Amino acid sequence: MADSDESMMYPNPNYEEYFPENLLSETRSSDFRSSCIKAGSFIVIKKIMDEYKLSEHLSSWDENGKGLFLDLAAYSIIAENNAAQHYPDYAYNHPVLTPHQKIYSDSTISRFLSEIDDDDRINFLDSWNEDRDHKDKLYISYDSTNKNCKAGDIEMAEYGHPKENVGAPIINYSIAFDMKNQEPLLYERYPGSIVDVSQLRYVIDKFKGYGYKNLGFILDRGYYSRENIAYMDSCKFDFVIMVKGRASFVHQMITAHKGEFEEKRSCAIREFQTYGMTIPSPLYAEKVCLCKNCQSKPEYPEHHLEIMKRMITRKSLTKAILTLAQYRSPYSFRASAVHLEMKSVFAFV
Known part of the structure; x- marks a missing residue:
């Protein structure tokens, strides 16, 4: 019941279902709230946002934009949903970060997200990485995946090499995070026609541009190539990379050393409850040097062989x-x- 006019009532969430022809205003007043606010998860997420100073990394945004952007992030975590049309229902009974607890409609959210451009993303990543510690040794885990996209108006969606081929264009996206602190450092998206192995060099250049010097990379087999290994070596970066199991030299090494480590307690890797051994061997015929602080003598990389738990x-x-x-x-x-x-x-x- 409206306080100013007892003959009028505030519409509830079912109003639009029964009266779709009557459009509501795009914003709801701060008084239009549930009598029971679910604040538990929000308090935890808000504390994390404050500790990471996320609002400060959005320095070019106004308070309304900062609040709505961070609130959408909290909404996607708490509700496990990122559909804009369900955000008003979430905001009805949850605290929000917008000034004066303002609730925005799904159309406003769609327009807001469409106005976020690459410059906003780059500025945020620049500010985020500037605030990280560049002196300590960082081990960066980097991986990418792709998503099928059947929308016809997305320029970045191109045919490529999807993990699950459904005959649709794909979009590639990747993330890099600090293995020690479990903090994300970089995320990016790129057209579906670009293969993972060709993207690594640009990622390394980005980290160099952020000012990181003492780095190590942990990569899966999708980035294994002669060019990538040589480039990481030229940058003086350590790396652990998974080799392709079907490579001929891998098969030869496993066959040659079969039975030498599977049941030896000295070869046990207790943390992962499995067994392994280190085998020095040349990576390529020309003996590419992969040692750190190498002088003039070529050295060989070390391949770590690991077996699955038998039983x-x-x-x-x-x-x-x-x-x-x-x-x-x-x-x-x-x-x-x-x-x-x-x-x-x-x-x-």
Whole structure:
């Protein structure tokens, strides 16, 4: 019931369903709120935004734009939805970041998002990376994926090499984040016709432009190429890259060393409960140098071979051994006897 006129009532969320011909105004007043506000998740997200100073990284935006943009981010996390038409219903019973708790309609949100251009994105990333620590060693995990797009008016959607081919154009997008702090550092989108392996060099140049000097990259097999490896080496960047399992030299190494590490406790990688070994070998015929601080002598890269866990029994046994190692000091037993017993058990597995 309206306070100014008792013959009038405020429309509820079902009003548009029964009276679609009557258009409501694009904004709702700050009084048009639910009597019960769900603030728990919002408080946590708001604290994270404040700690990362996200509002300061949007310095070129006005307060209305900052509030709506950050509120849409909170909405997508809390509601697990990014549909603009559902935002007003979310804002009805959640706190919002816009000045005076102003609620915007879905049409206003669509127009707002369409006005965000590449300069806004670049300025945000520049400000974000400027605030990061450029002195410490950073290990950057970088990966990309693609999304099928059947919309006909998106210029960036092109035919390429999708992970799931449905016969539609795709859009590629990628993200790089700091492995230690679990903080995203860079995201980008590029046309679907561009393959991942050709994009890595431009990503490395961007990090150099941000001022990072002491970097290491962790990459999957999609970025494995002679040119990418040589370029990272020329930039003095460390890297761990997954090789393509079907490569001939990989198959030869695995076959040559089969049985040498799978059951050796000295080759156990306890953190991941698996086994592996390091094998020095030339990467290419011309012996491309991949060592850090290399002088004149060519050196070879190290390929880490890793096997899958054979059986659940082996994994459980490894856990039991680690548990036993933690509590073995109060007990007296002969290590040699335990070693022989474990050896017989591994042989059985």
